Amino acid sequence: CNLWALMSKQLQTRPHSETMIIYIVFSSISVLTASLNLLVIISISHFRQLYNPTNFLLLSLAVADFLVGLFVMPLQILLTEPCWFLGDLVCVLCFFLNCITVNASVVNMVLISVDRYVAICDPLRYPTKITQKRVQVFVLLCWIYSIFYSFLGLYDNLKQPGRYNSCYGQCAVNINGAVDIVLFFILPITAIIILYMRVFVVAVSQARAMRSHITAVTLQLTVTVTVKKSELKAARTLGVLVAVFLLCYCPYYCATFSGYDIMMGSSVEVFMSFLMYFNSCLNPVIYAFFYPWFRKSVKLIVTLEILQPNSCEANIL
Template structure:
């Protein structure tokens, strides 16, 4: 038993020449190797899928709508997670060591917080946008324009930068790897108890409450619209089937994005209140953090399943038709949602 354990779990040092070095845990278990391969595939898929969303919305003029700009913003935040956050986390899972120095540790923790905060801001704006589109569809084109939405997105990302900067400013003494632990070669952010509560309210309770309230109103408004359309259609002809409005379809599809987000974030914030030591090296928080990261690869899958324009644009990109001079003017849909 002990011999098998030593073969699958050997202890070395992150920096053998440094007496203060942390111990490196090299795991050779086949199940663990499979986990690393699986997470690496998720990271690659997250980058590819979100790049396809970004290229599609950026290139095709028909997709330059306020709602699609929000999807573009969300995809950009998810791309940061897949391109930078996931690979670094995978390297840490590999042997538990941080080789990149104290400054890189700070940058990594700040970047992780920034990308998740920007994703949250995009989801809040999506909920507000869908509420206005469904509750007041006649005035929506004049109230919400591409230029206004661009401004709101910039403000949302700016707020994310401001909040994360303030958050780590008040926790900066706890972010340094040398002072957090007694060994060299570890990157851990310990959050003060007061800021655990503040972060819970600012990044979870308040925005998620707003999102849920707005979407309840969105679905109620969509249901009323469907009943109105059905009654008018039935009065006109029994042979006509009521068609769902683009706003209603978009609300339902983006609702899946919202509730997928909630399902991935609720375990993390609940665990942050229950674990004794809130650090980025906590096993519990590590597991639930990966649940948050995986959410970044789920969103483009939802687009692929429910949005015909995304499937059409991907075919054009994969077949290299996007390089044709007039490809940006191609009609992906007869009716843009």
């Protein structure tokens, strides 16, 4: 939310045809984002087989992505207009919601990386270290932290909406961009990269061990190898998730970090903003491509089979 502090600058006007394209494309992405993430939320919440620590983290991420598609994207479309007509309070609340969802997504990505790190690098103690109750507590703390940080960052704006506006019809807020870059870009990205580098090294060594048949072929060890393969597949999938996250978020934050002056409302700023938000639409697409359980659950949801008695006990794994 660091570049949003630059809303005090004069917005650029654009041709009517370009404006219509922005409205149509971004509105479609907004509807698609909300719909896909709603399917993820229903799937993990409804089917008991999906109740595990990793999926609870995915559920938390899906909630953040759902809010992005339902509220943040439509409001961002309105922010591309030269004038803001919804009032000063709605302007501040718009940025407040933006900060909460973006920050929650970043923290959830860090939690996902920690989950995969423990699962791959310390698999024997994973069931005792990463329990459902602990994950639920960390997810709750994630959202509390995101709300609290966003409240502190926008406190002056919430206390007196419109105090930073220089003219009528402007939507301007003041945010400490340096603190935001450190807390929600540099530190999380560094942690994610370090954790996944460690996961990658361990995963490669395990894959080589499997291919060379170092482990004895017994029933017990076969089960162990199967579990490891499952964990490696999950790590691969979530690695793609994190990689896409970095590709979508880095341009926006790197532009701020470099000090590049971006005019709010310009085509470049609009593209970079929605590239960041588009990550929320790509996450469930990644699930559909890599997770068979998600495809099965979507089929049950779309065909309304989840309305049948005991559908929550359905075998989708």
